[in-house]
Amino acid sequence: MTYSYLLYVTVFGAAVVTYLWLRDAxxxxxxxxxxxxxxxxxxxFYTALSLTGVLFALRGEELISLILVLIAIFFQGRIEKEKDKIWSKTSTMTDRILGNVNIRK
Structure with a gap:
């Protein structure tokens, strides 16, 4: 069975959602x-939603899968976080990508 390129887009989106969840944790x-x-x-929840999208993509429902992954990415980015307390102007891009922060006691 051949898959569309949209399957790979969906899998990448689900990986991004999973990564953002683990970084926030x-x-x-x-x-x-x-x-x-x-x-x-x-x-x-958003990771489960995006993985559900991957399952839809494997069944051949690419449009539904992309919608589920985009909904997960959209709502995950809308959560208010204390970004100004974590990173300053001296923080590097690597620190932000990896989630390097000082341990608060």
Missing amino acids: RIFYRTGYPGYRKAAYYGV
């Missing part, structure tokens, strides 16, 4: 900020 574990706690909890 790591930041919450290290800082304890409530915005990242909410993002980590909701990230579980």
Whole structure:
């Protein structure tokens, strides 16, 4: 069975959603900020939604799969987080991508 290129787009989108969830969970574990706690909890649901999209893509329903993944990415980005407390102007792009933050005691 041949798959459309939209399957690969859907899988990449699901990987992005999963990565953002794990990064938010790591930041919450290290800082304890409530915005990242909410993002980590909701990230579980959004990851499940995007993986459901991957299952639809494997069945050949590419449009439904892309809609599910885009909904997950959209709502995951709308959660308010304490970004100004975590990163400053001296933070590098690598720090932001990996979620490197100082451990708050």
